[in-house]
Amino acid sequence: MKYILASASPRRKELLRKTGISFEIMPSSKEEVITEELPADVVTELAYQKAADIFSLYHKIHDEDFTVIGADTVVSYKDEILGKPADEQEALDMLSMLADRTHQVYTGVSLLIWKNGRKIIRTFYEKTEVTFYPIMREDLLSYIATSDPMDKAGAYGIQGDFAIHVKSINGDYNNVVGLPIGHLYQELKLAF
Numbered sequence: 001m002k003y004i005l006a007s008a009s010p011r012r013k014e015l016l017r018k019t020g021i022s023f024e025i026m027p028s029s030k031e032e033v034i035t036e037e038l039p040a041d042v043v044t045e046l047a048y049q050k051a052a053d054i055f056s057l058y059h060k061i062h063d064e065d066f067t068v069i070g071a072d073t074v075v076s077y078k079d080e081i082l083g084k085p086a087d088e089q090e091a092l093d094m095l096s097m098l099a100d101r102t103h104q105v106y107t108g109v110s111l112l113i114w115k116n117g118r119k120i121i122r123t124f125y126e127k128t129e130v131t132f133y134p135i136m137r138e139d140l141l142s143y144i145a146t147s148d149p150m151d152k153a154g155a156y157g158i159q160g161d162f163a164i165h166v167k168s169i170n171g172d173y174n175n176v177v178g179l180p181i182g183h184l185y186q187e188l189k190l191a192f
Contacts, residue, residue: 001115001192002066006054011159012071015179019188028053028070039076040125043108046072048123051110059114067188070110073178075154077103082154091144091155098154099135099165104128105154105176109184113191122187126180128171130158135165 003023005016016023028050036042051070058066075082077098085091105128113120143162149155156162158169158176174181 002062002064004054004058004066004068006050006068006070009071009178011157011178015174015177015181016069016184018181019185021188023069026054026058026068039074039079039081039104039106040108040127042081043072043074043106044110044123044125045108046070047108047110047125048112048121051112055112055114055119065115066113067191068112069184070112071107071179073105073107073153073175075103075105077101084151084153085149085155088144088150091149092140094155095135095140095143095149096137098156099132099140102129102131103154105130107175107178107180109180109187111184111187111191115192120191122191124183124187126172126175126183128169128173128175130169130176131167132165133167139165 003021005012005023005025006028008027013025030049030053032046032049034042036045047070051068055068082094085094106125108125110123148157148160158166172180
């Protein structure tokens with residue numbers, strides 16, 4: 001089976017390598033269209049769009065069996081989705097809001113599988129609760145100055161320097177990084 005990751009995220013690439021499967025990367029460049037409101041519905045909708053885009057492109061030129069893996073991650077606080085910050089002020093606002101509170105991280109995953117001449121679709125999401133310690137403004141400004149928050153949903157990366165502010169995690173750590181690899185692996189096993 002050929003596997004294709006429809007994402008350019010270095011974190012997803014690193015996590016998917018842990019499954020032991022070989023894969024190639026073909027990020028979707030299709031514009032995201034959000035019609036849902038709840039975070040779980042938004043991430044599954046976007047993951048499916050990414051996977052469907054690459055599935056269509058790949059299937060036009062290949063008829064071999066293959067699986068496309070699409071994923072999308074959002075940070076949510078009180079059901080409000082916090083995407084990637086537009087600038088340093090927005091990063092500061094997001095992180096200030098999340099400090100000393102619990103928020104949720106949702107990752108949607110969509111598997112579009114072409115096997116024996118038929119299409120199989122498996123879409124799911126994972127939710128993890130993350131609680132931060134109280135964080136001093138100076139610490140937030142120092143972190144923002146590294147530019148690390150600028151390409152991350154919710155303005156932080158749990159696997160990097162910001163880890164010192166994480167008080168607790170309830171759920172899958174890898175989900176917060178960007179891909180619930182255990183759940184993904186189990187879904188792939190069920191599909192075959």
